[in-house]
Amino acid sequence: MWTFIHKWGSPKWFYSMSGKLQPWFWTVSLLLIAVGTLWGLAFAPADYQQGNSFRIIYVHVPAAFLAQSIFVSMAAAALVFMVWKIKIADMAATVMAPLGAVMTFVALFSGAVWGVPTWGTWWMWDARLTSMLILLFLFLGVIALRGAFTSRDSGSRAASVLAMVGVINIPIIKYSVDWWFTLHQPATFRVTSSPTMPAEMWLPLLIMVLGFYCFFIALTLMRTRSEILRREANKRWVMDLIKEAH
Template identity: 55%
Template sequence: MLNWFHRLGSPKTFFEISGRWQVPLLSLAVLMLAGGAAWALLFVPPDYQQGNSVRIMYIHVPAAILAQSGYVMMAGAAAVFLIWRIKLADVAVKCVAPLGASITFLALVTGAIWGKPTWGTWWVWDARLTSTLVLFFLYIGVIALRSAMDRQAGVGRACAILALVGVVNLPVIKYSVDWWYSLHQPASFSLTEKPSMPIEMWLPLLVMVIAYYLFFFSVWMMRIRNEILVREKNTDWVKQWLAVR
């Protein structure tokens, strides 16, 4: 197990394996995204309260889930880098930050667009939107630190420390914002806490969540492969790989 872990941790092995996986994975992700979107747009019944605007849920909720778990995955990679000093983990941390930030931004904006027909305003300081906004700031912090420390020796470790600090704070932030919202709760109904969603509504949601995850992993992989090419450009295997391009 640990042996396998270290073997995958070598940039060359990762590059070879991911080269075989990236096209099928991305194709499957795009196919599922298209299928899930068509399902959500064409076949899902309108909600009795929200009408057709409930169709936004199918692109918003997976983005919101992925925004959080993306940060947790970044922190996981950061921990691997700090403990085992596997350079690939640093590459992974570097590559996931802009990706996660873009997904978080997507969750924020689709949430705002969903809010307009549902609440009547673009933005409400709802608990979920607010903690997603703070999450976005956390991503921005990691990206800002990375770009400010560009080319300095400790940049990878510094960003890894920051990602870990952020992930420890994430539950505290989430609970405090939830609690803050319940304290100031205006008269409105909650978007996603339905008594129970009928299967014809949650099944396409499940498809979309899986599709978002697959998409996330395949794009992450693409970014990691690019970064490996840059960092290992003086090795023989990269030169050989380039020779046949």
């Protein structure tokens, strides 16, 4: 088991195996997102209070879930890099940050659009919204730190520290609706209880969430492969790949 995990720390092994897995994740993600979008927008019933405006949930919730998961994954990769000095972990953390920032922005923007008919305003300094805005700043800070140093290793270490410290914001986001008075509704999915929506509404949402996660995995594999080629350009096996491609 540990031998298999250790192999993924090898840039050559990771490049080879991720190339085989990547098409599967792209296919599954596109299929799930297509099904979830069609089901959620065309066939799911309108909400009895919010009408059709609730349908933005099929973008807002998956984006918010994924943004938080990406930051946790990035922090975990940063920890692996700092403790075990595994280069692949740093490469993965590097490529995760921009997608995490985009997903956080999508969650904030879609939430603002949803807030107009629901709350009557684009923005409130709500605990959930504010902590999500902080998450966006953390992603941007990680990206900026990587480019702020002339040494790539120094930038990686600084970004890793910020990611590991910033992960404390994730439980704040999750439990903000329980800890403080907030306009934001409670979580749609809970492990300890059944969904608060009928099945014809939450099933397409679940499909969209799974589709977003598969998209994240596929994109991370693809961009990590590119990062490997960029950083390992002087290695013999990369040169051989380039020769084969030509």
